[in-house]
Amino acid sequence: MEEEITGNLDRKAEDSIVRRVAWYSLIVNTMLVIVKLYLSWVSGSLALEADAIHSFIDVLASIALIAGIWLSCLKRENYPYGLYKIENLVSVIIAFLVFLTAWEILTEAVSGGDTTVSFSGWVLFAVAALISVPYILGRYEVRMGRKYNSPGLIADGKQHIVDVLSTSVVFSALFAQYFGIPVDSIAAAIVAFFIAYSGWEILKDSMRTLLDASIDYDTRDRIKSAILSDPMVTGIKDLTARNSGRFIFVEATVNMKRLDLSEAHNASERIELKINEIVPNVERVVIHYEPKEKLHLRYAVPTENPEGKICPHFGEAPYFTILEFSIKDAKLMRKETISNPVVGLERQKGIRSAEFLLTCKPDVIYSKQPLAGKSAEYVFESAGILVKLTGADHTGDLIKEIKSELMMDKGSDPAALTGDKTD
Structure with missing residues (x-):
């Protein structure tokens, strides 16, 4: 009972950290929108205005992320396996926003390639300073997302890292226009390809979870070793494990030395504790045990x-x-x-x-x-x-x-x- 209470406290602490990081993302994105809109107004740059719109899409993604994390933590009797996959749905939404961003950068950069604008040199320095902001935020989100196994944070963080490319395109376009060299269309096409590829990676990982694909081989092997390490276990008949949001569900059918229900139950509890020790964010472990004729x-x-x-x-x-x-x-x-x-x-x-x-x-x-x-x-x-x-x-x-x-x-x-x- 005490271990269960401790586990619930740890879970609540992790959920709080994940939500806090998501709020950081929303605040930074909102500030980027304001700054970019101001710079586009001062300079009259269509490219900067397009990048501000792109950052506004990030704001919408951050709001969707916070809502997804909050909803995934709710408990409902009608959903005994939890609402954890809402985070994966949010990741799919973010992936499509990345696709939209790629298309947006391509079309805006190509259409605005021949536009001549006049602006002060300090705008270039301001835009250059903005390049590092989404990169730092994205790396932080990805690191925290992997630490707490949050697909929503990881997807949002990867999108922010991609934003470095979009802002770099804008800077390149401004720099080229400042010196009268039109190269932004080619750069936009190359960057748009990489952005679309990043969106595909996010979409692919999220869809695997939504379709109940098996967990990665390394995690599965660690779970298998934890089961086989119990002295009562003679073999594993079947082992399935899947991701749901940040959490993992494990189900195994194992052969045990004898079918004494009390000993088998104790062995199942030992196995569950062992799996939780070596694999983070395991929500549920179900062990089915059956005897196997000993030779x-x-x-x-x-x-x-x-x-x-x-x-x-x-x-x-x-x-x-x-x-x-x-x-x-x-x-x-x-x-x-x-x-x-x-x-x-x-x-x-x-x-x-x-x-x-x-x-x-x-x-x-x-x-x-x-x-x-x-x-x-x-x-x-x-x-x-x-x-x-x-x-x-x-x-x-x-x-x-x-x-x-x-x-x-x-x-x-x-x-x-x-x-x-x-x-």
Whole structure:
């Protein structure tokens, strides 16, 4: 409950930051419109007037962005998956505004290429100073949009970066006209192409989300690793994840060791927490679990050396030996001895050793030392791993013990194991 409250507070803080950045965009765009209209009035430049109109389109885009972010944060019973995609709709609107801007720059620059205007040199310096404003704002918006996974901010920021090109075209046109060199039409055509391409990139990314395309491969791989890292999980049957605005929805069907509902539920909660730790802005994780017929059983035992002498103290063991058996015929399929990476710790060697063993996904832990009441036992118990005592001094003896137990469980004669190879 406490984690849920903390998560809600973090979400509200992020929403507040995103809205604040959107308001910055609106304020700066409004100021640019006023300044450009003033400069166009002073200089009589049609190009500057067109650029002021372009900035006014940015004001409309900023208003749409703020409205989209606000609406996407609302909760409605009729929309159980939220209104997050409104941000993506806003991004589509911004993309079409970028297309309109490209067309506007092209037509205005071409039509006004032969117009001769007379203006003071300070207008050139003023327009040159304006070039850096949308670039700084755009870079800031894109950075904040990526940090808080806001497609609306990213789209608006990219449009502002493109505005640098449009203002540069205006400056080039003014500069050329100031010295009587008509080159603005060619420059406008080139810039219009790049602006249209930027709009296509924004539109493409937004439409992917609106059409519920899968998330990027890197994020999907991180989610997959988080699921497989749980000791109860034996495999992933199906994994789907999609973006919705700034947030990600994850749904997975996983195979678990056994269908104990309580243990499976605990495992699902662990997986959800793990995914939220490594992937930002995950709104919902749904884990469906189902059993999978086990063909093998994996055992782990602490050992003193690679030769297989069983260590009497679990946390002090320098090695662990992994034994994997076929359930069908009790045949030893794999034997591997691995070093214990935490044996050199001064404290908590027992629990750290247990946590390390979880990565090996054993079904049963054998120990000469009783683990009842110790931290290692709680680690294994929460992961659904059985802990057994053994009196064997060597893994060879333990292998015979396991084979005998498996064959008895199958109703077979343990004597039939005598001729089997154990190492």
